[in-house]
Amino acid sequence: MNEETKHWADVIAENVLARGKKHTVASGITPSGAIHIGNMREVVTADAVYRALRDKGADVRLIYIADTFDPLRKVYPFLPKVYENHVGKPLSEIPCPCGSHKSYAEHFLVPFIEALHSLGIKPDVYRADELYRQGRYVEAIKIALIKRDAIARIISEVAGRELEPDWNPFNPICNECGRLSTTKVTGFDIEKETIDYACACGSQGTVSMRGGGKLTWRVDWPARWPIFGTTVEPFGKDHATAGGSYDTGKRISKEIYDYDPPYPIVYEWIMLKGRGAMHSSTGLAISISEMLEIVPPEVLRYLIIRQKPEKHIEFDPGLALLNLVDEYDRVEGDRRAYQLSQTEASRPTDIPFRHMVTTVQIADEKGFDYLLTVLRRSGYEISDIEAIRQRADNARNWLLRYAPPSVKFRVQETLPPQVKSLTKEQKHALAIIADELEQGMTGQEIHENIYKVAQEAGLDGKKVFEAVYLALLGLKSGPRAGHFLASLDRDFVVRRFKEASE
Ligand SMILES: [Zn+2]
Ligand SMILES: [Zn+2]
Known part of the structure; x- marks a missing residue:
């Protein structure tokens, strides 16, 4: 290399x-x-x-x-x-x-x-x-006190500013008011390891070199x-x-x-996208614990480790976060950064975060077991339940706090009123898909065949997808149709499409 x-x-x-x-x-x-x-x-x-x-x-x-x-x-x-x-x-x-x-x-x-x-x-x-x-x-304090002049000269030469004549490398803590920003050293005793000071509060005193103050x-x-x-x-x-x-x-x-x-x-x-550098004093910051609620620790490490220290990081907790997690999972960015990002608790998963975001929205109301069912339907093997639970929690928190409206949806329990806008051709397309599903086609196969369906119904492919989302979500768009259709209960989808096509 x-x-x-x-x-x-x-x-x-x-x-x-x-x-x-x-x-x-x-x-x-x-x-x-x-x-x-x-x-x-x-x-x-x-x-x-x-x-x-x-x-x-x-x-x-x-x-x-x-x-x-x-x-x-x-x-x-x-x-x-x-x-x-x-x-x-x-x-x-x-x-x-x-x-x-x-x-x-x-x-x-x-x-x-x-x-x-x-x-x-x-x-x-x-x-x-x-x-x-x-x-x-x-020892360091003693040397600094003794070599005060040499230190002052270095600082004024390098920093290019004259220090006050009473400047001292040590800041005593006032015995009276407890401040160390308002005191001046007035003397010291190397043998006794003490330092004398005067404070702006009016008091004077002596402190120990062991905890009575600190070096600047x-x-x-x-x-x-x-x-x-x-x-x-x-x-x-x-x-x-x-x-x-x-x-x-x-x-x-x-x-x-x-x-x-x-x-x-x-x-x-690290900049927060569109907002500037993070600072805790201004409140423009995402706390680490908040962050760990939306991504696994190893992904947070990866965000930092994949970038050279001298480059700024623009952190976008919105849609870009999905890409970050997926890049990490596919190990397709920097392999060494991936390796250096591992923690003992790291749990690799083959379920893309984007898919988990979809799954959580389909399954959440019916509990964790149903979420596992939905994942199985879309072809994922359930091997590490804890890893899935962690990613599902992350996806849920991300949806609550940072997800843009464009990725949010809810599968409608009953026929959404928005189906009124379906055209005759769109209804026909839904009827064709319902038939294909009944004959055992998978969601993925439907997705791949969508242009054939479109042709048959005399439509643009886009309009077929629109009909699918309107019938299920009451929205004109939604998650990738193949995975999405596969994730849902087949009988439910067939019933819904038939209903919508009438
Ligand atoms: Zn004081
Ligand atoms: Zn506290």
Whole structure:
């Protein structure tokens, strides 16, 4: 295989393997809001490279660092007004919005980790507040305090902006008001491992280097690379801009912490079709759990893994989703992406999602056993009931939330009044089809013969299909006729067509 056809995760794995055999693939998200499928790209990208490295025999570990010690930046639209009091405090120290989690950070982190597991991603999870309290950052904090001037120079050179004379890489948490966005470092003691501060709230005090505050993001990020031995890390393009946090991080890593920065994987955003990039702060996002109600986890992985990280993904939960699921099922896109998308719970099925969408609409009112009957009628073998149940649930949820009206229908219990518009020729066509069905023709055979029927009845083929849908659904169009007719009870169809042709 050449570079062109090789999967991007394998290309990256080979590049980093040239640097050594032991690897840590890191990812991290700030749990400040509902974690949506836009954020998902980071972790799925990390997992794909982790798996590619593992497949090539690397000694590799996947980690996820939750930035639980970051401050709440503002009162997001989804928060009640009382959160004004918490702006500037670390997410791990703010009460949870629903009341049943340990903190604000956990409120968003817990469902996210559950979603990761259903996607077959099992990183070692670290929480920044715990890492700081455990003292994992102490050495990095000491170095940053001592080399404050050198760090400030790197940031102003790379980012092209002068820092305030009292700028400091460490943000103490005020003992009085609990904020870390309003404090300034006034001194420190390397021996005692303490830092003195003054806060905008008027108080002054001393905090420990073990949990009394955190390094500012531009320093925190490179500081954690040697702590975890990170060698590969995906990050969003906002960190990758010229003079951005990866550029400063690279130099801080080498010059301050004497560590080779990780291999960068810059990824583009996931856009919601016609609406723009997904952001939890604006509410323009589909949550992962919502997504997993409409597609199996392996298809969600496939959506991300089949595309190179540097290309944006336009996600369309409408009709295009049917094509995505079907492309995945047919393994006809990228075989390696398909392989990297598998989860332990993946259940392959030969029933196209499009067909399941039709079947659910025919069968749902009569229960799951009837759904199996309908699938058998249309020629599918029932081998994995659980896989069918999962896909049927997905199809049902998709119909409820995202399906365009053009794919929705309902088989009418009684003759639809719309049959009044049938012409004499259309009625004749229905009578012919009823006869053929009675003589044992299958739905598929009828479909293939429809132009013969049309000729016999002196009609255009399209008009015959129209008559079929009008008689059964009261609509001028519907699902592919062959499968559709095969899915229905034959006696019912014969009766209905005879009735409609009178
Ligand atoms: Zn909660
Ligand atoms: Zn304060």
